[in-house]
Amino acid sequence: NLKNFNNRDYEPVSWTLYFNERKPVTINEDTFYVYAQGNEGPLLVLLHGGGYSALTWAQFTKSIISLVTCQVMAIDLRGHGSTTTKDDDDLSIQTLASDIANILESISNNRPVILIGHSLGGAVAVRSTPLITNVVAVVIIDVVEGTAMDALRSMQGFLRSRPSSFGSISKAVEWCVRSGQIRNLESAKVSVPGQIKTILNNTLGTDDLESEDESVNKNEKSTQLGGPMDTIVEGELSGSSVSQETNVTKSDKYTWRINLAKTEKYWSEWFNGLSSAFLEISAPKLLLLAKVDRLDKELTVGHMQGKFQLQVLTACGHAVQEDTPDKVAGAVASFLVRHKFAKPTVDFTWFMST
Template sequence: MSSLERQIMNRRLPPMAVTTDRSHQTRAGRSDGRQSRYDYSPILWDRYFDAKRDLNINNQTFRVYLKGTDDKSVNSDTTNTPLVVMIHGGGYSGLTFGPFAQQMNELCDCHLLAIDLRGHGNTFTDNDEDLSVRTLATDIFNVITALFPMENIPPLVLMGHSMGGAIAVHCSILLEELIPRIIGLIVIDVVEGTAMDALQSMQSFLRSRPTSFATLEKAIEWCVRSGQTRNIEAAKLSMPGQLKNVKTNLTAVTELEDNLHNDNQSQSGSHVLDNKSVEFDIREEDEDNVTEEVANTPTNVFKTPEISGYTWRTNLFKSEPYWSQWFEDLSNSFLNSRANYKLLLLAGIDRLDRALTVGQMQGKFQMQVLPKCGHTVHEDVPDKVAQVVASFLIRNKFTIAKQDFERSFPSC
């Protein structure tokens, strides 16, 4: 059994992850006199991204987040600065790349684009349940061409995590018009053999998750304590992108944006949401039902649906018809992709299957293993992933460094 399968099946909750930012290690008051050690208040996107756009494409709305650029430069001549297109995994949103994007922007000269795929985050289409390879690849093409005229599309580096990694590989094969612009392909913690094996346990894994959360803080705490994300800051940013309000059906991200907009209107009446560096904190909720003993209670403690609160934005059960096509023949597709430079970033060497082992020995791609982190590698250790990806871009002369940093070298 691979470590990914063990992670899926092992429901014991790990020790609390520690953030290095002391400003978020606050102690909130409790009615019973006890204190919570960590602040689980959600973080809005503008702490990590420069701007967000809601693109209207064929009467459908696609949410994207931008870093290293702004709205003015998106539609101008982009010269040769590479654009890293970040594609999230199933159930996540573009927000999962926030901490990584911030780190990347500090290390090297590049633009970064995070997309909410259909049925995820704040993207809404006429068929949110169609997560087929062809549909998702077409959506990514439409987003890129909505942001850039064909003649001004910059050099593209497609980067995806888990399901998003598989879609990135398929895009590098299916999107004929973009292939000449695709200079790099980066896949994070997904290989065919392990992924196909893990699908057998996926239904059990999904059933083991809570169906709802009373508050966003409880959802974020569960995210960290369950080990879905080991980085508190990443969880505070990305978890709202995975949830929607049970009563209103609004995404949690929309609620946070609306709350900030209303707060700022009442204070100044002049704030524009797309401006960056806006501090956001929601009101501290009563924590009577969120205790330190969560780590020792069964994971079905949240299983009873709430009449209010938050549930999952994406019904991953309904995506089952597409699971196999995401990952079938993925290793050969990755090896045969027309992207000249490829990077496979893994959380463990046991994820490497036979085809990739042979391909790696033949030098068909670069590989980096980052141990001591979970499946969401880019959330758990965003600084290390940024160093790996920036080193990859600089080593292949796609861009230049903004500062000196410890360069990573491909694993042998």
């Protein structure tokens, strides 16, 4: 209903509603930003998909913390969010996996780690697991080698269909929701600022939002990002009633944080061999999918052999953890309690898919 869309509030909200702190982790010349919540239990390390940021996990974090005793650390991957590295363009799967291993070696203190990754982040989780000694479980969300490789054929066309700039953060939030990119408005209001930057001075939308919020710690300086970029978020559009204007206008203030169109040379390696690598992980594994038909042959056989747990969630798009954060949290919490990795809270109930 177009009238309902027009009456909605698209004003962005601060990450401070969902995380206790945002802190830099410096590895050599690279500075990675992590968002943290909780101080007891296993460490859930959350890895976002291409074009997203750590804030894609905001609502999931709020929900999972209420269900099990755990600590959450959501990471802005190289080339994304507030993270800055000496080579933001190097998005090879080996580099991304090494980044996560180095970050955890620096700050995990040998706590039991559960790696949770969405889309590209799922591939990074799988590839970084052999590099990290204290990983006890792996959860990957809506990424399967076969369907991912098929989707790459149409990716450039999808990227070209997206607006390249926005007049305000709220306009970017509105586009993401009305296009179906993110189906949960409350999640989009906190996550979209982490996906865009100012055209003029390359500050992240998240930092612009903080500078307007008097309650935010004034000692943290806005992160300066890399050079001019223009495009994308990985995923799929559905049912869009929004015109796709791709020209930057003089009045537009924001553009996308990262141009994934320029990372095409890495796309195949992100997902090639992913199914076998996932099955080879000896730790308990959970695969969450938005549609059951996304399961490829190798994983179908592996699931029949009981090599991993499968959960299919409905009524959501590719950004599963944003569209249905409570369901994703419920499925993950039940997985953690079943394997005795985390203790349930008084609010915990066993997740039953519908």
